[in-house]
Amino acid sequence: MVIDCTEIYTEVPSQLDKQKYTYSSYKHRNTLKGLVGVAPNGTITFLSNLYVGNTSDxxxxxxxxxxxxxxxxDLILADKEFLIQDLLPPGVLLNIPPFLMKAQFSSEEARQTVTIARARIHVERAIRRIKQYKILQLIPQNLRPYSSMIFQFVVF
Structure with missing residues (x-):
């Protein structure tokens, strides 16, 4: 499975504590965040509930x-920020791009990065398809309690 998180904009909550939790420092806006998993052929195989925007991947x-x-x-392909090796069930492998430790990648590290990027394009395309639904472009406050259901229902 290829996994990645996506963020859906939400209206700014009126209560300050909720504003703090939904604020995404990455997007510089209030968001809800969910995990998307796709098969190597691009078929969406998993959608999580939506979490507040400051939740880590x-x-x-x-x-x-x-x-x-x-x-x-089984193998999980993910981006660099998914440092989840310690969470994986026994025998499940994680493949993330190498971190740049010197001035540039070795030829093997560059090849590995390209290989992973080719597989990850499928999850990026799936996320782009998901975000085309107008209801997922901005979740209004009155629909926030139903946001996970909307996220999952619209896609599946």
């Missing part, structure tokens, strides 16, 4: 239930 993976989908021998 690792915490979403930990709590959303995606890890119960994997068996020993």
């Amino acid at each position: 690792k915490n979403i993976v930990k709590h959303c239930g995606v890890l119960t989908s994997f068996l020993a021998g």
Whole structure:
């Protein structure tokens, strides 16, 4: 499975504590965040509930239930920020791009990065398709309690 998180804009909550939790420092706006998983052919195979925008990718993976989908021998492809090796079930492998430790990648690291990027394009395309639904462009406050249901229903 290829996984990535996406953020959906939400109206700014009226209560300050909710504003703090939904504010995404990455997007510089109030958001809700969900995990998307796709098969290597681009078919969406997993959608998490939506979490408040300041939730880390690792915490979403930990709590959303995606890890119960994997068996020993399965492979997860993800971006660099998914440092989730310690959460994986026994025998499940994680493949993330290498971190740049010197001035430039070695030829093997560059090849590995390109290979992972070719597979990750499928999850990026799936996220782009998801975000085309008008209702997911901005979740109004009155629909926020139903946001996870909307996110999952619109896609599946």
